[in-house]
Amino acid sequence: MRLSLRFKTITGVASIAALLLLVLIITVFQLLNDLVDNNVQKSADTSVALFVSTTKNAFLSYDLASLDADVSEILTNPNISYVKVKDKLGNVFVGKGNQQALNRPFVADDSVSEADDGIYDTRAPIMVNNSLYGYVEIGLNIASVTESVSRVKNWTLTLALMEFILVGLCSYILGSYLMSQLRQLHQGAKHLGDAVKNNDYREVFVPVRGNDELSELAEAFNQLVERLKEEHEQRQRAQDELKELNTLLEEKVQDRTALLHQKNFQLEEANKDLKETQVQLLQAEKMASVGQLAAGVAHEINNPVGFVSSNISTLSEYVATYQMVFSQINVVIAAENEQARLKALTELKSMLANQDMAFINEDIAELLTDSREGLQRVAEIVKGLKIFSRVDSDHMQQHNINDCVRTTLAMVNNQLKYICTVETHLGRVPDIPMNVGKVSQVVTNLLINAGQAIEATGKNGKVIITTCTLNGFVELRVEDSGCGIPPSHLDKLFNPFFTTKPEGQGTGLGLSISFGIAQEHGGTLSASSVEGEGSTFTLALPVEPAPSVPLMEKESE
Numbered sequence: 001m002r003l004s005l006r007f008k009t010i011t012g013v014a015s016i017a018a019l020l021l022l023v024l025i026i027t028v029f030q031l032l033n034d035l036v037d038n039n040v041q042k043s044a045d046t047s048v049a050l051f052v053s054t055t056k057n058a059f060l061s062y063d064l065a066s067l068d069a070d071v072s073e074i075l076t077n078p079n080i081s082y083v084k085v086k087d088k089l090g091n092v093f094v095g096k097g098n099q100q101a102l103n104r105p106f107v108a109d110d111s112v113s114e115a116d117d118g119i120y121d122t123r124a125p126i127m128v129n130n131s132l133y134g135y136v137e138i139g140l141n142i143a144s145v146t147e148s149v150s151r152v153k154n155w156t157l158t159l160a161l162m163e164f165i166l167v168g169l170c171s172y173i174l175g176s177y178l179m180s181q182l183r184q185l186h187q188g189a190k191h192l193g194d195a196v197k198n199n200d201y202r203e204v205f206v207p208v209r210g211n212d213e214l215s216e217l218a219e220a221f222n223q224l225v226e227r228l229k230e231e232h233e234q235r236q237r238a239q240d241e242l243k244e245l246n247t248l249l250e251e252k253v254q255d256r257t258a259l260l261h262q263k264n265f266q267l268e269e270a271n272k273d274l275k276e277t278q279v280q281l282l283q284a285e286k287m288a289s290v291g292q293l294a295a296g297v298a299h300e301i302n303n304p305v306g307f308v309s310s311n312i313s314t315l316s317e318y319v320a321t322y323q324m325v326f327s328q329i330n331v332v333i334a335a336e337n338e339q340a341r342l343k344a345l346t347e348l349k350s351m352l353a354n355q356d357m358a359f360i361n362e363d364i365a366e367l368l369t370d371s372r373e374g375l376q377r378v379a380e381i382v383k384g385l386k387i388f389s390r391v392d393s394d395h396m397q398q399h400n401i402n403d404c405v406r407t408t409l410a411m412v413n414n415q416l417k418y419i420c421t422v423e424t425h426l427g428r429v430p431d432i433p434m435n436v437g438k439v440s441q442v443v444t445n446l447l448i449n450a451g452q453a454i455e456a457t458g459k460n461g462k463v464i465i466t467t468c469t470l471n472g473f474v475e476l477r478v479e480d481s482g483c484g485i486p487p488s489h490l491d492k493l494f495n496p497f498f499t500t501k502p503e504g505q506g507t508g509l510g511l512s513i514s515f516g517i518a519q520e521h522g523g524t525l526s527a528s529s530v531e532g533e534g535s536t537f538t539l540a541l542p543v544e545p546a547p548s549v550p551l552m553e554k555e556s557e
Contacts, residue, residue: 013171021160021531026337028156035112036149040142044122044287048138052124054354059085059126059134071096081119088132102380111277118143304374307411310365318360401474402426402467408443420461427468433519433545442514446537453482453535473540485529490511493527
């Protein structure tokens with residue numbers, strides 16, 4: 001069966017449009033589902049966590065009245081469908097809200113699509129010192145969310161269908177236009193064949209319409225006809241000039257031969273330029289590998305930025321609490337009479353009783369202090385890259401290396417807690433002159449490398465951190481039960497850019513920077529390892545300051 005060009009054009013354009021629209025629809029639906037799931041899950045986790053924090057004391061003290069009041073208060077939020085507080089044996093202390101949801105067995109939802117009843121179920125444990133005392137189960141009403149998602153999907157499908165129809169219509173018009181032009185060219189070609197046979201070109205002509213490629217083709221066809229007419233008229237004269245042309249043929253052959261030699265020379269020059277370009281590209285590729293240093297910086301900065309972000313999130317919750325308290329204080333101040341003021345004061349006292357304000361006040365200072373240290377840590381990490389080139393000579397201060405270990409453990413704890421246990425044996429060591437940020441950088445590198453070595457084994461391992469004083473040096477030893485280091489790699493371990501990690505997962509810069517920091521402090525960084533059993537890295541820093549490094553007074557805490 002013969003298919004027309006118009007049918008092929010319409011089918012091709014429509015198929016491409018349909019494929020692109022399908023990819024777009026699938027992508028939009030997936031992004032929409034992911035966005036809704038993330039927002040609902042974050043809202044559910046935040047709500048249940050805040051409620052656990054609010055009701056923990058009442059639950060532990062069996063204060064059912066306060067617990068019931070807390071549940072009633074949270075149910076004033078229209079987005080909360082039900083709340084249930086149970087002990088660890090499943091006994092319900094308080095359960096209020098949607099009775100149908102309360103009566104059915106609880107099954108936690110992982111995504112909005114699983115919540116087919118319009119309620120997103122989530123649960124949080126009530127823990128004290130790692131001991132489980134009960135659970136809080138909350139259901140979020142997501143009917144409006146699912147309805148909005150469905151409406152957006154319907155709109156998307158409607159728009160996609162309209163676009164597909166418009167594309168099909170446009171492709172039909174385009175195909176019809178192309179076919180009308182091509183038919184004229186086809187008729188002209190048939191007339192040209194007859195004209196060549198009869199040596200009569202008077203009837204051969206194709207109308208030129210528009211200003212596009214097809215019109216240019218029609219015009220070129222007409223020019224071809226005119227040229228054929230001219231060539232037919234010249235054919236007789238050409239036969240008379242044939243003898244003269246034969247005499248000139250040899251000269252033309254020589255000219256063409258010279259031109260061919262010239263083209264060959266140009267081709268050789270082009271090949272030479274191509275080889276030089278290839279050499280330059282190889283050099284550029286080598287230089288590009290130096291750019292991989294930036295990947296290491298991102299890896300090192302993620303740790304302090306992570307806990308600073310977490311602190312900001314917690315501070316945001318505390319700010320919300322203060323705003324709520326200050327709002328109630330304004331109500332007390334604005335009270336018009338004593339009765340209204342006493343009522344407002346009672347509500348303020350109740351509100352303060354439900355919040356651990358002493359803990360919040362104390363924790364805010366610690367969070368701000370930690371955040372400042374984390375941001376300062378980021379600056380120190382960036383400055384650490386300069387150590388290898390020895391362009392800086394930073395001042396030192398008296399500091400205890402045990403504090404560096406504790407601070408660093410707080411930053412990398414999230415990376416280590418799922419793959420290993422950490423034991424610390426911190427001895428009584430004196431304060432020593434050090435750049436706190438740089439030494440913390442070394443400790444961070446050693447702990448992260450230890451965790452990665454354990455993770456490579458696929459088993460849960462152990463990291464042992466030990467500090468002590470030995471022969472005028474304070475030593476820090478980080479021992480892991482990871483995969484170990486082959487003997488052939490030990491002498492290259494502190495070379496810049498040397499790494500045994502897969503491509504894209506390491507630049508080999510961490511240990512070389514750490515080695516430079518140890519030398520800058522007048523100390524050493526060494527490694528020992530048994531392949532398959534684990535490795536030990538030892539950082540030794542002098543108790544007395546190096547004479548070439550200026551020492552600043554210890555900063556006040």
